[in-house]
Amino acid sequence: MKVSLSAGTLAPAPMYIVGTYDEDGRANMMAAAWAGICCSKPPCLTVSLREATYSYHNIQARKAFTVNIPGEEQAAAADYFGLVTGKKTDKLADTGLTAVKSQLVDAPYIEEFPLVLECSLFRTVELGLHTMFVGEIRDVKAEESAVGEKDALDLGRVKPFFFFPGDRMYYRIGEKLGPAFSIGEKYRT
Amino acid sequence: MKVSLSAGTLAPAPMYIVGTYDEDGRANMMAAAWAGICCSKPPCLTVSLREATYSYHNIQARKAFTVNIPGEEQAAAADYFGLVTGKKTDKLADTGLTAVKSQLVDAPYIEEFPLVLECSLFRTVELGLHTMFVGEIRDVKAEESAVGEKDALDLGRVKPFFFFPGDRMYYRIGEKLGPAFSIGEKYRT
Numbered sequence: 001m002k003v004s005l006s007a008g009t010l011a012p013a014p015m016y017i018v019g020t021y022d023e024d025g026r027a028n029m030m031a032a033a034w035a036g037i038c039c040s041k042p043p044c045l046t047v048s049l050r051e052a053t054y055s056y057h058n059i060q061a062r063k064a065f066t067v068n069i070p071g072e073e074q075a076a077a078a079d080y081f082g083l084v085t086g087k088k089t090d091k092l093a094d095t096g097l098t099a100v101k102s103q104l105v106d107a108p109y110i111e112e113f114p115l116v117l118e119c120s121l122f123r124t125v126e127l128g129l130h131t132m133f134v135g136e137i138r139d140v141k142a143e144e145s146a147v148g149e150k151d152a153l154d155l156g157r158v159k160p161f162f163f164f165p166g167d168r169m170y171y172r173i174g175e176k177l178g179p180a181f182s183i184g185e186k187y188r189t
Numbered sequence: 190m191k192v193s194l195s196a197g198t199l200a201p202a203p204m205y206i207v208g209t210y211d212e213d214g215r216a217n218m219m220a221a222a223w224a225g226i227c228c229s230k231p232p233c234l235t236v237s238l239r240e241a242t243y244s245y246h247n248i249q250a251r252k253a254f255t256v257n258i259p260g261e262e263q264a265a266a267a268d269y270f271g272l273v274t275g276k277k278t279d280k281l282a283d284t285g286l287t288a289v290k291s292q293l294v295d296a297p298y299i300e301e302f303p304l305v306l307e308c309s310l311f312r313t314v315e316l317g318l319h320t321m322f323v324g325e326i327r328d329v330k331a332e333e334s335a336v337g338e339k340d341a342l343d344l345g346r347v348k349p350f351f352f353f354p355g356d357r358m359y360y361r362i363g364e365k366l367g368p369a370f371s372i373g374e375k376y377r378t
Contacts, residue, residue, distance in 0.1 A: 171362050176360055
């Protein structure tokens, strides 16, 4: 039996930290959960921001941004990036994290975060309260310690976490459930 | 120290099961991980599909779809929805799951899945290999047993899981890590 919870954005969401430069070349980071992968070729992702944010204008001006995936141990810093605005404070200085200039796009990434996707602006889609920026992923960089054999990223070492809008809580990633494109084979007729 | 893993869609992704009707009114389901929330007002989400899929043409024709979030116990069925095409088989019959007609949009949802978002097509964005469909969320329905006090959805009862493209594995959701818009307060200057 289903009950209606009314229209809303009630689905588990990723925790993307969006890195940009402002007009003075100062690095800024903000948290975005309205986000996801959206194309394989070219490889693209979306991040949706409100026009009121500092990062919105940075992306418009620089046509580039990074997406930084925090691990569990960086959860408080990542949360802070969503609490305050870069107009009024230097969030990197406040958290003691290090901005590194991307060699591929005009945006900074966080040295201490385990996974970084460097993006050039590919499309801008006005939707309403949020504007959706589609970024083409130009490179993925990972912390060396999170990379296992054969250059494969070990998610157990990245330890990403998720945001659930329903209770406004972060949730850890858990154990492996099973291999994709495989556990459903039993239903094949 | 960061190492480059080259450009690619290497980020943790949600598991959305997209429900549509074909031209004969037959319900179809497919798995989509290139997806996410993209706007708060109107509440919207994205699902990206290749033109080669059956669901792509269903959405184009019906201008509606549902997003069904499976729990752990439905992982094999959800995986199956991504393994085969609705052109050749009835995936709901194969898995023994029940399609219910949405009263709000021209699309079916899965009765047994814990969380359902009913969407009308809001925008279509051509990106490359994938086309991104933006759906306006018209209602969210949850299984009664997953709803706790004050009509709040309990994620511990939904038990969603995630897809990681790096190792093509599904991962369970884990424990609560902490409250959003709160654990970062310690950095406020």
